[in-house]
Amino acid sequence: MRWLEVISPGLLTTVQDKGRCGFAHMGVPASGPMDMIAFRLANAVVGNGPECAALELTALGGRYRVMGGECIVCLGGAVEAQAEGRVLEPWVGHRLAQGSELVVGRIQRGLRAYLTFAGGIATQPVLGSRATLSRASLGGLNGRALAKGDRLPLAEQTDIGRRRCLHAHLTTLYTSGPLSVVMGPQQEAFTEASLLTFLQGRYRVSAHADRMGYRMVGPALAHVYGADMVSDAVVPGSIQIPGNGQPIIALHDRQTTGGYPKIATLIGADLPRVGQLRPGQSVAFRAVTVPEGVARWQRLQKGIAACLQHIQSTEVSWL
Structure with a gap:
């Protein structure tokens, strides 16, 4: 079983998937990623669909250690990151060995970025979703933002080869102006x-x-x-x-x-x-x-x- 150990959780890091749909009539919002464009594309780079859970990073990413085996990750957003003595380019798949420390710095443009893992995060679903709704303590890891010492289980992954999403295609998806x-x-x-x-x-x-x-x-x-x-x-x-x-x-x-x-x-x-x-x-x-x-x-x-x-x-x- 592979997992991600949280050394430092950043400012506000939560587990999110595509959202908890179908419960609004019961007062439960869908939650899910605040930027579904970055979330979907970063998931796709590591071979995941939008149903796979990832980490939503806010302003500052945090520090993590890969345990139990290697994993393939992607950073979706304008964010600094390093692992194994090298800089990790965003929007590209990176293979990290067991024991590797991943250091994600500040988000340079915008407020949020996404850290995806091949296979996704394997926390227990609540009402059919792993999305975190912290004010109701639902989903994610114990219904809250990540904390130092947490261990996030990772699902089994398929090695799909290293892939990337080019910036030229991304810029056309966000509008400017009012x-x-x-x-x-x-x-x-x-x-x-x-x-x-x-x-x-x-x-x-x-x-x-x-x-x-x-x-x-x-x-x-x-x-x-x-x-x-x-x-x-x-x-x-x-x-x-x-x-x-x-x-x-x-x-x-x-x-x-x-x-x-x-x-x-x-x-x-x-x-x-x-x-x-x-x-x-x-x-x-x-x-x-x-x-x-x-x-x-x-x-x-x-x-x-x-x-x-x-x-x-x-x-x-x-x-």
């Missing part, structure tokens, strides 16, 4: 002036930003009838406006219902970009139609599929 939103479902709860302010102003990610949601700071938005309403569904990307008029972007570990009006909803194609925003970064919003949002999602899926095909057909020699 974040795209579909207005509503409660835009009538806000004044006309506030709707214009929301789409014309800029909002900064506050220090209160985590996997549950990002609290934003910017021009206050005024309600027509007050900030309270009968609770209804909250999805990843829902933008709620509480009594202080400052937006909250609900994310993967959000509550599944909420009692604040939602001025807009981020399109799914822009969620990975939001998952990479750091506190202090500012963004703007632009309104798109539902068909435009669907078309953006379809283009993103085609781009990911093209990258996956490229990974499958590109092999390089092991060092």
Whole structure:
């Protein structure tokens, strides 16, 4: 049995797979990777599908030791790493011998990166998923972020040869400029002036930003009838406006219902970009139609599929 020993866990490192789907009606969000693009491609480099669990690293990676046998790893993201006296290039598969120490430094661009292992992480599934939902102590390793001394079991791997994902293909998957939103479902709860302010102003990610949601700071938005309403569904990307008029972007570990009006909803194609925003970064919003949002999602899926095909057909020699 192979495992990964945690020498230092970084700032916030959790086990995530594609997510715990089908339980929102019971108040359980899907969780899963904040940047599903990087997660899927890093998994694919080591021969895994999106159902395989990996480590989501936040700001700083940590230090780990491979035990019980060799393993093949990939780092998905702009992150520094070293092992066995050499620098590990991101988006490339690396074979690490038993006893090797893997040191993952700070994330240089964005907030999150992924460490994938051929075969995946083999913690016990909860409700059909290994994704960590720490506020409910579900999934991952004992339902929490990693800690010093933890041992993560690794599944059996198949040696698929060394592969890479080229940066040129990755850059086309992330958009720039304003974040795209579909207005509503409660835009009538806000004044006309506030709707214009929301789409014309800029909002900064506050220090209160985590996997549950990002609290934003910017021009206050005024309600027509007050900030309270009968609770209804909250999805990843829902933008709620509480009594202080400052937006909250609900994310993967959000509550599944909420009692604040939602001025807009981020399109799914822009969620990975939001998952990479750091506190202090500012963004703007632009309104798109539902068909435009669907078309953006379809283009993103085609781009990911093209990258996956490229990974499958590109092999390089092991060092």
